[in-house]
Every structure is written in C-alpha cells, then in structure tokens.
Amino acid sequence: MITSDSKDQLSDRMLQWVIDAVHPQAVVRSIQRLHGGMSSIMHSIVLHVNDDELKVVLRQVDNAEWLQEEPDLALHEAESLRLVAQTAVPTPRILAYDVTGDSCGIPAVLMTQLAGTVVLRPPSMESWIDGLAETLAQIHKVEADHFTWTYFTYQDLSTFESPSWSTYTECWDKVVALVKGPQPKAKPSLIHRDYHPANVVWKDGKASGVVDWVNACRGPAGIDVGHCRVDLAQLYDVETADAFLKAYMKYAGPSFQYEPYWDLLSLVDILFGQPTVYAGWAAFGVNGLTDALMAERLDNYMLSLLSK
CATH class of the missing domain: 3.90.1200.10 (Aminoglycoside phosphotransferase (APH), C-terminal lobe)
Incomplete structure (x- = not known):
C-alpha cells in the first residue's frame, strides 16, 4: 500500500516494486532523498510491515554513461552485497534488483538501510x-x-x-x-x-x-x-x-x-x-x-x- 505524502518523489510503479520486494502488505510511510551520492539517485524509504518498521535504501542508476560502460551495475551491487555478507562488517542486505529497468522503469537496487x-x-x-x-x-x-x-x-x-x-x-x-x-x-x-x-x-x-x-x-x-x-x-x-x-x-x-x-x-x-x-x-x-x-x-x- 502506498500512503506516503512523499510518494511523488518516486513513481507508483517504482514504489509498487519496492513493496512487492519487501512484503505484499507493506505500507510506505515516508520517502527521503539521500545526499552525498554522485552517480545514482538514492532514497531512504520507511515501510511498515504489520507492526514492524523497516528502513530500506533504493538506488536508481540514472547515469547513462556509467550504464553504457557497465550495463549490469544492479547485478554487480547485488552480487557484491551477497559476497560481503561473509565479513564481520555490517553491510546492507540485498532485497531486490532490476538490471534492465523492465520491472520498475530504471535499473535499480533495493537493500536494507544500515543504522548510523x-x-x-x-x-x-x-x-x-x-x-x-x-x-x-x-x-x-x-x-x-x-x-x-x-x-x-x-x-x-x-x-x-x-x-x-x-x-x-x-x-x-x-x-x-x-x-x-x-x-x-x-x-x-x-x-x-x-x-x-x-x-x-x-x-x-x-x-x-x-x-x-x-x-x-x-x-x-x-x-x-x-x-x-x-x-x-x-x-x-x-x-x-x-x-x-x-x-x-x-x-x-x-x-x-x-x-x-x-x-x-x-x-x-x-x-x-x-x-x-x-x-x-x-x-x-x-x-x-x-x-x-x-x-x-x-x-x-x-x-x-x-x-x-
């Protein structure tokens, strides 16, 4: 369900992809643009799933030159996160990715948000x-x-x-x-x-x-x-x-x-x-x-x- 007052920052198609990846009953509560990233559009999204709150990060890869050089960027980050999960270092957990943008409109990676x-x-x-x-x-x-x-x-x-x-x-x-x-x-x-x-x-x-x-x-x-x-x-x-x-x-x-x-x-x-x-x-x-x-x-x- 999409109830966030900030949903205009992301398309309904994108938000539905996020919800489907998290839980069918998830509710989007807030969306915040993250600053500091120079090559992708990054958002922090807070969802409620039953009585639990989940914070996730959505990366949208909108750099055409970068995608031309590495068209599998979303897969690259997803596989990197799977591999680095072996370390003692806390890292985001991969939730979903769209290599081509066919599912959500643009190549994207969805992952959990770290505290800090x-x-x-x-x-x-x-x-x-x-x-x-x-x-x-x-x-x-x-x-x-x-x-x-x-x-x-x-x-x-x-x-x-x-x-x-x-x-x-x-x-x-x-x-x-x-x-x-x-x-x-x-x-x-x-x-x-x-x-x-x-x-x-x-x-x-x-x-x-x-x-x-x-x-x-x-x-x-x-x-x-x-x-x-x-x-x-x-x-x-x-x-x-x-x-x-x-x-x-x-x-x-x-x-x-x-x-x-x-x-x-x-x-x-x-x-x-x-x-x-x-x-x-x-x-x-x-x-x-x-x-x-x-x-x-x-x-x-x-x-x-x-x-x-």
Whole structure:
C-alpha cells in the first residue's frame, strides 16, 4: 500500500516494486532523498510491515554513461552485497534488483538501510582513523577468487600525462613513469573499490557499517588503502593519510605488504581535469574547502609518496 505524502518523489510503479520486494502488505510511510551520492539517485524509504518498521535504501542508476560502460551495475551491487555478507562488517542486505529497468522503469537496487550516520568531523580523529582502518582490514579478509568482477584502472595509463594544473611538472613526470611501469605482485582479495569516509557509517562512536558496494571487485588491497588515503589527504592532510596507513597495517598484519605503487596509481586514477572539491562532502557538513586547496593538497600528497 502506498500512503506516503512523499510518494511523488518516486513513481507508483517504482514504489509498487519496492513493496512487492519487501512484503505484499507493506505500507510506505515516508520517502527521503539521500545526499552525498554522485552517480545514482538514492532514497531512504520507511515501510511498515504489520507492526514492524523497516528502513530500506533504493538506488536508481540514472547515469547513462556509467550504464553504457557497465550495463549490469544492479547485478554487480547485488552480487557484491551477497559476497560481503561473509565479513564481520555490517553491510546492507540485498532485497531486490532490476538490471534492465523492465520491472520498475530504471535499473535499480533495493537493500536494507544500515543504522548510523557518516562522520567527517569526528570528536577523536585517532579513534576515527582506527575504526576506518580496522573496518577495511576486515573487508580484505574475504576471498574473492570466483567473483566475476575484477579490478581495472579508470585511467588509460598508456595516454595519461602529468597534470597541467600543477607547477611540480618534473615530480609528476616521475609519478607517471612509475605507474606506467611494472605492477607489484599482490594476492587479490575482495576490495570495495570506493572506500572512503563518506561510505562508512558510525553509531555510538564506532563504525557501524559500509555502504555503496556497486564497484566492489577482486583486486589488490593496496588499491582500497590508496583510494582512502588520497581522499583523506584532500579532506584533511598528508599526516591523516599516513596515520590511516599505519593503522591499517596494524590490523592487516603480515598479509599486507605496503607498496607505494598502489598509492601512486590510486592518486593518478582520480585525476580527471582540474582538482575540485568533492560535492558529497558538503552534504555531511564539511564546508570551506576550495578547488585551489585541493590542488595544493594533492601536490603535497604526491610529494610525500615520492619521498617514500
């Protein structure tokens, strides 16, 4: 049954698909647009089933370019959630998915909603970094030998050139030469592929889960570590990125051998044009950052990696 005053945010066809996936007698009570996601339309939906309340998240994949590159995105996230259910990390439970949009009008994924909120200004940076690192190390314990999706770079490394916005041209030339060189050997595991603070939720001061599994794949753990580090370097500074690496290595133990190559590759892999402030941060209360500051912090991070 559809009784929500907010039902105009979603089509009746879409809401009926949600209800059918949850329970025939489910009643939609509220719908809220979720902010922070940059490549999909996300909604939180509260349903009542008999005397119980269920909160779910609906992802609508409306990015035509992304769908052209990966037409099975909905299946990808569904299978990722099934695999990651093996971890000790709380993750959404898959409820339904529509790969082609035939059922609900657009490719979509329906999953349970995790308790907690994104925290980007923690009261204790040390414990927050520790929680980020411990959570990622738990994810990497999952073997993904038979997982269909495998890691690939977003950049075409064969044509990548030093960024024109930086004055450290010679240093960037060294980075480009290194990432175009041989890759270190690394035992593949399950990787999130987009692990950063805005995809981790917290409750009562502890990490309560990880969201946004649409890019998960089989690949080197260093890619997840590197992606999170470059995000932390932009959001805060090099010292925070280094503190995260130190904490991750503590939890990963001897199974993880640090290779600066993966940090360099993760850095290069986000460089599409002039650096800009990630729009999702503002939704979680981070303001005052500028594009110029992002460029400066990326340069500083790059220089720190070359010194390792």
